[in-house]
Amino acid sequence: MNSNFTTIQEARHWASVFLGKHTRETRVADLLLEHVLNMSFAQLLAYEKDPFPESKREVFVESVRVHAETGMPVQHIIGEADFFGRSFSVNSNVLVPRSETEELVEGILNWVESSNKDKPQIADIGTGSGIIAITLALELHKADVFASDISEEALQTASANAQKLGADIQFIQGDFYAPFKDIPVDIVVSNPPYIAHVDKDLMDDTVVNFDPALALFADREGLAAYETIVKQIKDSNHSPSLIAFEIGYLQGNAVKKIIQDSLPDYTVEIRKDINKKDRMVFASRVSS
Known part of the structure; x- marks a missing residue:
């Protein structure tokens, strides 16, 4: 693996070529450079003729090699990922945040703004790294x-993120909505496991080999988590005003039916993401 580059520009070129030969996205070269050199992308371009720091060479080359040869996500290599303008710590115990989930959060913020819920109680089900709960806590101060x-390791990661970002959240270990049976929750939000087991072979190795299976796959063609959460809500002592799910892009009608069959007093809407794919289901309880 010839890595005899001398400038930042040459380092970018070397990494891009090496990643390309391993059929990886060449953009990863810039992400790793930004992290290793503690520079923005604009700074990489502005200082591209500068010598590459010799003290950073080994860690940069090794990071590029690991991603190229194993598919380890960049976020796991650098230990952090951006979500809603904030940096979250991530590891093999939690999912790497996706931009589509930001749209789920936006939907909840818009709902709160248009509702009369001044101090909503929110339950994030299957919180993982805590990105949804922490973002909502920081954006909705009241x-x-x-x-x-259900994962103790995930809760440890989420709790550390909350502490780092100054978010006041009560974390509870438990099975989906079960811990909230007696809590008068106004908003239930979840990005649960929704991938069918049969689809595992079709997935990118950067996901299937590194993200926790517990957070990816669900029985009953990926619908089991939704069925469980909705049943738990139905059997609880309180009815939330809003239920917001992230879904697989082919699951909209199925998840809508699950909610309508068990919770007929909810109005259910399937929403598309920025790529025009079904990605969210919002269910609002009809006021009596």
Whole structure:
């Protein structure tokens, strides 16, 4: 692996070529450079003729090699990922945040703004790294935010993120909505596991080999988590005003039916993401 580059520009070129030969996205070269050199992309371009720091060579080359040869996500290599303008710590115990989930959060913020819920109680189900719960807590200063996950390791990551970012959240270990049976929650939000097991072989190795299977796959063609959460809500002592799910792009009608069959007093809407694919289901309880 010839890495005899001398300038930042040459380092970018070397990494891009090496990644390309391994059929990886060449943009990763810039992401790793930005992290290793602590520079923005604009700074990389502005200082591209500068010598590449010799003290940073080994860690940069190794990071490029690891991603190219194993598919380890860039976010796992650098230990962080951006979401809603904030940096979150991530690891193999949690999903790498996706931009589509930001649209789910935006939908909830818009709903709160248009509702009369001045101090909503929010439950984030299957919180993972805590991106949804923490973002909502920081954007909605008067909200009481709870977050659950069955994974103790995920909750440790989420709790560390909340502490780092200054978010006040009550974390609870438990099975989906079960810990909130007796809590008068106004908003339930979840990005649960929704990939069918049969689709595993079709997935990119950067996801299937590194993101936790517990957060990816679900039984019943990927619908089991939605069925469980909706049943738990139905059997609870309180009815939330809003249920917001992230979904697989082919699951909109199925998830809508799950909600309508068990919770007939909810109006259900399927929403598309920026790529015009079904990505969210919002269910609002009809006021009596």
